[in-house]
Amino acid sequence: MKERELGRVYKDKEIIFSEGEAGDSMYIIQSGKVKITKKTPSGEMTLATLGDGEIFGEMALFDLKKRSATAQADGETRVISIDKSSFFARVNKDPTLAFKILQTMSQRIRMMNEEFTKLKKFKTSLLHACIDVNEICQLILDEARSSIQSDHGSVMLLDENEKMLSIKAAFGSQSNQKVKLKVGQGISGDVLKTGKAELVNNVSLDARFVAGGLNIKSMLCAPLKWKGNTFGVINLSNSSEKLFNLEDLKKLHSLSIYASIAVENAKHCTPFTAAMGDIIKSASLMDAW
Structure with missing residues (x-):
C-alpha cells in the first residue's frame, strides 16, 4: 500500500503495462513522462x-477489456497506480480524482466529436458535388492537409487502360511530380493492391519505398475503394522529423471512405458536365449566328 501511495519509480523505457494484457488499475503521473504506444502492421506507433x-x-x-496500448516510461518517471478496490475509497476522500477522470475522458470525447463533425460537413459537401474528378481530388487533398499536418501529399488514381497510378492532385514537392506507379509498386502501389491503409514512419527501412527524388521520412497512405474495387490512393508524407501517429491514420482512413464515393460520383458527373458544356457552346454559336 505504501508503494501505491508514494508511487513507483520506473526507469527510462521500463514498461508500465503492455498492450493486450488484462488491467484493473489506472495511473497518475507524479513526475516524469509516459509514452503511450500501439502496435501496427508498420511497427510501433x-x-x-x-x-x-x-x-x-x-x-x-x-470495463473488462484488455489494454489497447502499451505505457512506457519516457525517462525516469514516478507513477501512482489505483486499482478498483481502492478507487472508490480514494474518491470518498478526494472527489477531485473522479472529476479529473471525467475531465480527461470528456476532453477525449470532445476531440472525437470535433473530428466527426468536421468530417460530416466535408462528407456532405463532397457527396453533393458534381464537378470534375481532378477538382474533387483537390478538395479531398485540401481536407486531408487541413486535418493532418504534412509536408507533401497527393491523390493518385488508377488508369484502367495503362494499369498505372498517376497523380491527379498534389501539394508540396509532389505537386511537381509526374510519377506513375504500377500496381504493387512502391508503398502506394502496394496499398492499391492490398486495399489496406498504411503508416510508415521510417520509409528508408521499407523495401517498397520509391523515393522519386523526394526526401521523404514518413508516410501515410489510404486506399480509395468502391464496391470492393480499389481504384486509387491518398498519400501524405513528411520530410521533417514529425512522425505520423495512429490517430492520423484513422483520420485519413475515415476521409478515404467518403472520398471514394465522391470520386465515383464525379466520374459519373463528368460526361454530364461535358454534355452541358457542349450544349452551352452550341447555344452560344446560335446566338452569334
Missing part, C-alpha cells in the same frame, strides 16, 4: 506522451 498530473489506463476501472 506513438499515440501520446503524457506528463505530470495526467492520468492513463483509466478505462480498466470501467
Whole structure:
C-alpha cells in the first residue's frame, strides 16, 4: 500500500503495462513522462506522451477489456497506480480524482466529436458535388492537409487502360511530380493492391519505398475503394522529423471512405458536365449566328 501511495519509480523505457494484457488499475503521473504506444502492421506507433498530473489506463476501472496500448516510461518517471478496490475509497476522500477522470475522458470525447463533425460537413459537401474528378481530388487533398499536418501529399488514381497510378492532385514537392506507379509498386502501389491503409514512419527501412527524388521520412497512405474495387490512393508524407501517429491514420482512413464515393460520383458527373458544356457552346454559336 505504501508503494501505491508514494508511487513507483520506473526507469527510462521500463514498461508500465503492455498492450493486450488484462488491467484493473489506472495511473497518475507524479513526475516524469509516459509514452503511450500501439502496435501496427508498420511497427510501433506513438499515440501520446503524457506528463505530470495526467492520468492513463483509466478505462480498466470501467470495463473488462484488455489494454489497447502499451505505457512506457519516457525517462525516469514516478507513477501512482489505483486499482478498483481502492478507487472508490480514494474518491470518498478526494472527489477531485473522479472529476479529473471525467475531465480527461470528456476532453477525449470532445476531440472525437470535433473530428466527426468536421468530417460530416466535408462528407456532405463532397457527396453533393458534381464537378470534375481532378477538382474533387483537390478538395479531398485540401481536407486531408487541413486535418493532418504534412509536408507533401497527393491523390493518385488508377488508369484502367495503362494499369498505372498517376497523380491527379498534389501539394508540396509532389505537386511537381509526374510519377506513375504500377500496381504493387512502391508503398502506394502496394496499398492499391492490398486495399489496406498504411503508416510508415521510417520509409528508408521499407523495401517498397520509391523515393522519386523526394526526401521523404514518413508516410501515410489510404486506399480509395468502391464496391470492393480499389481504384486509387491518398498519400501524405513528411520530410521533417514529425512522425505520423495512429490517430492520423484513422483520420485519413475515415476521409478515404467518403472520398471514394465522391470520386465515383464525379466520374459519373463528368460526361454530364461535358454534355452541358457542349450544349452551352452550341447555344452560344446560335446566338452569334
